[in-house]
Amino acid sequence: MAGIFVYVIIFLITLVSYRLLRKQKKESHGTSTHQLPPGSTGWPYIGETLQLYSQDPNVFFAAKKKRYGEIFKTHILGCPSVMLASPEAARFVLVTQAHLFKPTYPKSKERLVGPAALFFHQEDYHTRLRKLVQASLSIEAIRNLVPDIDALAASALDSWHGGHVVNTFHEMKKFSFDVGILLIFGRLEARYREELKKNYFIVDKGYNSFPNNIPGTAYKKALLARKRLSKILSDIISERKEKRLLEKDLLGCLLNSKDEKGEVLTDDQIADNIIGALFAAQDTTASVMTWIVKYLHDNPKLLEAVKAEQKAIRRLNEEGNQPLSWSQTRNMPITYKFILETLRMASIISFTFREAVADVEYKGYLIPKGWKVMPLFRNIHHNPEFFTDPQKFDPSRFEVAPKPNTFMPFGSGVHACPGNELANLEMLVVTHHLVSKFRYCFENHICQ
Template sequence: MIGSPEATRQVLVTNAHLFKPTFPASKERMLGKQAIFFSTGDYHAKLRKLVLRAITPEAIKNIVSDIESIAVDTLRSLDGNLITTFQEMKTYAFNVALLSILGTEEAKYREDLKRFYYIIEKGYNSMPINLPGTLFHKAMKARKELSRIFAKILSVRRGTKEQYTDLLGSFMEESEGLSDEQIADNIIGVIFAARDTTASIMTWIFKYLAENPSVLQAVTEEQEAIIKAKEESGEEKVLNWNDTKNMPLTSRVIQETLRVASILNFTFREAVEDVLPLFRNIHHNPENFPEPEKFDPSRFEAPVKPNTFIPFGSGVHSCPGNELAKLEILVLLHHLTTKYRYSMIAPQNGVQYGPFPLPQNGLPIKISLKK
């Protein structure tokens, strides 16, 4: 296990060709052996290019309004309710993931995809015993059903001869020569990569803002100022998490949550001996971040030391969907802080893993519309 920025860079960037990503074989079977995060070399480079083409900051500008609609509908459905934050954020992240994959077509397939994917989710961390009645067996059957749904969508799309700019459309490019099986593996893999990680970090944002009311108030004022500026100018402004000029605090809150929570604790790399770069150790090393357990967005007012902040990994296998993840976090945070108030049901000091770190019990809160 390695926990220094220098050694981690050697494994993930400088000598990445000597260390291949590796996952338990059962996980590869369930998600698909030809998915991007199980691949290396030229095939990985091609997949990464196709993913990035569909979810670059420029590309996702076209779906900001759709993500905003999902965020507004999500928060509206929670008004006045006692909720488990993590479960509701998983639904939000799942719907955004489907939007990025299928565009506006996603509504037609959402319920079927959700039903089978949730079965896979239940079996993901189960014992890999493929016998009738086991969670693993049910998950593998659901995996086949998801492949059939995507095969149907691919068949329909090919019959229309239309050009699609979503992620599925990028994978369908004839010049890239991907088979239906390769496309299904990668779409299912993207849903897995996009859902629980993003939902986890949003849950921690709820927690840290509730525990730091002065920060919450400052973020609210910053977001309300954006609304006011938009109304006064009459221009249609696109929310941009990297807009440090108009949203310096909000951007720092997201960065600090990514650091403190460190949803991606580590990543597997296989060499002559297995190597495990420990992202949490880097993020919580007091030499890199003084008082590392303290939630303090101001630590990002100045640039941090190189290679000490890597919430999305680093190198050729870093998360290609990080811009989409940060955008959906920002959009929901914008509407949460300007339109709603919420409170945690009880002090939240415990951490649970499933497999990513979460506040205890998924952070129960009471949320309501501001009057």
């Protein structure tokens, strides 16, 4: 037993020494031309990860910015990193010099989604896949989905009746998952839909867990569920190929695609991108819709204004026995500004990970090759220079368009979320049903 302990100590010392030598090498390389940004890298190996995750991230980022300015270095999640807290820097990384910064995700997460998924790539493959995803998310395609999304929202919220307690976030995840299935497959057989849902949520649960292969752990269960998802998707793809259907849903776009050499996507590439689309379509949208419920509750006067707008639409539709229409969702100014302010305040995506593919100079500082680079959306959205009294929930601020690159709830550049129009539609439809079917009791719950 003592021998094992000694080996563990030797391993840890070796690991820390390696990290320190690697860090010193990178820093000495950087100072030969430009200096590294100011900041602290914290403790060896663990860096400042504990500080970031043990406190409000707003406090962590704000304190760093106040001390070091709008560009600073840190060390989190085992990686030397540069954080950027200005609109100009975000544009530099995500738009004007995007080719110098590749998307980067932990390998453990890549295994669960699939290495061929759109958001793990750059250049030609990324361009091709993005066009296919955008084709399935065109305005025409989304317009045609309105009746189905309206029906899904009505059904989801009807299940809240009965006086029982519901977990809002979980319910919103179920709804956004069903919308994702609709977008990807169109009409899908119930047996496939239920199997996909069951296994997807196991993968989702393990996505942010500690990655290991020990049987019974959340991550190991997620890996096994991911294999089952591949099998289910393989069966669906085979059926679609046999029927030779030319559907315009995402699966149809992926199946019918050929590159300039006439080559089609493999089944594994299609499966990875379907699962990637589910991840992109589900969690963040569900989070925003949960915050919408909170901010409606917290702002009674704004709630009444949103409710009046939506009840007028509901009365009109009931008189004509009509469902919610696309044109109506495009004419909800009060509700839309409320949603924009929710996106700003909540800032679900606090920052995005990129990795420098070469040594990069920015404003006199060196960003070494291999370092993580993180534009801080949350800091920009909460900067009083761009949003007066940023901690106040005030939808009226969106009566005037924000300054360029100061409001990026869906990211920016070639890797910006291609599903922003669909996400906005989901939020508008859910809010429509939420305020016109329920009354808020202002005691931390919703009444029928």
